[in-house]
Amino acid sequence: MSTTKTPQVNEVNEFLEIASDFEDPLEVIRESLSNSYDAGATEVEITIRDRPIGSEIVIEDDGDGMDYADLESFFDLGNSTKRDPSSDAIGYKGHGTKIFYKSEEVLVNTSKEGTNLRAQMEQPWEKLNNRVMPEYEVRERSVKEGNNGTHIRITGFKSGRGFSPSSLTYNKIEHYLKWKTLAGSTAHYFTDDYHEMDIYITLGDEIDDTQETLKLDNKLEFPDEQIEPGEGKFPESRMCKHYPPRELTVETDDGDTAIIEVVGMIGGKDARNELPTYGKHSAQFGIWLAKDYIKVERVNEVISHDNEFLHFFFVANCQDIELSANREKIRNKSSSIYQAIKEELSHYLSKIASDPWFKDYLNQRRKAKLSRRAESQQSSVEDREKRILDREQFTPSNDAEVVLGLERSNREGALPKIVVEDYDPSVEVNALVKQDDSLYASSIHHKLTDHFEADKPLESVDKIICWSYGDPDQLSELERHGYHGGDITFDLNTGRIEYQNGRKHNIHIVSVEQRFQ
């Protein structure tokens, strides 16, 4: 006997899972913009307020509005009306709007072809967590034909990290919209009849009162080109070159093909700063893969390792990449088409990186670095000059200058005459000096104490030449405790060290400073 069974789905858990994939409250805005765009809206207004009872997000558009079927699709899971992946509609899985379930109330007010539908869902998140499927109530009324559009209000949005509207700013929102949503779309580069949409964002004064409203469009625009270097210390910083839209055809070994639509720019820091950026540039520039012309993930590895990705900002759209439910990640990375896309992009970027203009830009950058170095050298020379002018007598600051000082003391008639015949700072006994026609193995240090700090033996040294003695207490401690297991005494008046470690050994101390007195 055999039976046929159909796997069952726990609907509540599915809703919970899908909605849980969405973490960032700004994703509410991203989904709303996509829905408005797909509804043919030319204007979308988004208002975010921080009310005592919780956050409130209102999205209002002049799109086609929704009928009963659209509304069902809005609330259902996996029941998108945008079934055709090849259409220019954004998303087709019917997952996106489920982010709205993470709230205390969802209110949808929509008008289409003379009919207004008002749908209200209360406590959706609490109910889902109590394993109850939330319901929504729909009321219908007639309205004047032509007044189409949709108004959605989300109250008390719950984020995994806790949605704090007060943490939002216009700057942060603008960056997010231009980097992560269709406000940063590159579609207009590839089609003549691009559907334009104005986006207005208003934050309550309690959140950010620096401006009334932020107005954006749904086009990514690059900073103006500046092919030639500028003036000043950083002539490359405003250089910028656009790389016009190109369609690349990708083919895998097994015959699958895909089109990549890539457009981008290379630019210096000042040019890049003209893009709406927030936070670290290193997280934003490079090569982006996009779907629906909306950036998803970077593939900076397609730029050869000898080029810094930071100078590049390219968006490569391909409809054959597949996204995770929350659109945050590419799902088909193990597919051969994804690999082929990366290969083709790598080839294209290698041409960009070999562009003589880019090489010139890097050259300008290198020159700027060199001139900064020269400047810093100049400044260091000036500082040193000042120190020389300020001091009363020659004062060495390192071992080599002690050698110079010794030679100078000879010139000025100091006795006995001690001439450095051989100086090798890399060895322990770093100098051989001549005095009265005899050569002496010597250790030259800035301070006498340096010899002992360096833990150098005394047995093979005839002279220790130093500018000064250093800390007398340090020498006294050596006398108290001995050195390398032997007894040591310093007679600074006669300039002698007596060291006894089995054999008695006398070392001449030459204080160069005293030779000037």
Added chain:
Amino acid sequence: MGFKQKQHDNNGFEIANQAGAARTGTLQVGDTELKTPNLFPVVNFYAGGTSSSLYGGGIHRTMKEFMNGDEVINGGDYSEYFDGVMTSVASLTDYGITKERYEEYIDTPIKERDLFDFDGVLFIDSGGFKFLGDKTLDGSDFEVDVDQRTIIEIQRKLGADLVLNLDRPIEPDDDYETRIQKARMTAQNVDQFLELTDRQKQTRYLTLHGYNYSMLNTFLTEIEKVIGKNRVHREFDGVALGSLVPLKDNKGKLITAVSDCREVLDDWGFDDLPLHVLGISSSAIPLLAAVGADTFDSSSYLHAAINGKYHTSLYNTEPLDDVDFSNCDCPVCSDDKLVNWMEGDAEYQKDKLGAVSMHNLIIQKEEISRVREAISKSGTDGLIEYFEQSLSRHKSMQQHAHRVVNDSLGGYF
């Protein structure tokens, strides 16, 4: 016996199309017209044998059988792949030739021998590289001291259509003084070379050595100092750039050397002279053609075969044991007997590898022909497209392909 009478008054090189620094043209040598860019396969006409064995055993003999279309290789006309052939005076010493054989061998010009059915351009190199250390031609029982006079005599006796002076190639680590000395020695030879040859009867190429503009300019200046401004400008039909073999694996340096050489020649008013690149082949050819080289010579087709490598393109080889011969429709791979040979069913190894060698040559010659076609298309798009589909798809070649597109063909953007 002498050189063929030249049929033209100019230097015999006509440029037909240009794409950036790349160009196609026709090189007239004697009665033969050679399309450029072109590749002269290196053939050893004497490989130790006797006239009854086509002067040579081994793989060389099979190559000569292909050249002749002998029955042993099933006949067939392979002459289009031998429109120009390079051989070297120095190759006479590759096998222990006796004095008697030597004298017999150089007694009749190659193209006048009944046993070779060859009417392409015969380019005979002076062998300067080989004679650099040992200035003698060592037979098994005789020695010939090599100087410019000896070399030109051998070139003449073998019936060269295209000749080079005896040169003193440089090496990458030669210092400035050494290079100057070599340039002066070469200049002395060039002086003698011009006296011993007649431009009306011979196509004469001047050898140059250097890895960048300054080195080449210095080399040419030294030659000019010895032979005079007038002669350096008027006496040559072409220029051969040498000393590049030690750099053969460094495509970047090869590109620099050839593009700088083209620039030096242009600055010296030699822009209408064809530029031959000595001893460089395979994947470097399209790159160097793009920066202005017109002809090449190479034995890589043969050495690849000896090493068991079968060319699937100018840039790729496959181990012979892995080859599916049905993927290639060249005359060799379309002939069952030759395919059997290549699969190992041959009495002699020379036949197995000789057939592979001929296939490799065909692949190289066909690719050169594609390079010619790409240059011939209007503007630079044809050649850029060629690089797009070929070298720039190979990771190790990509940057070089991009470089010549950027430097010579106007770039991508």
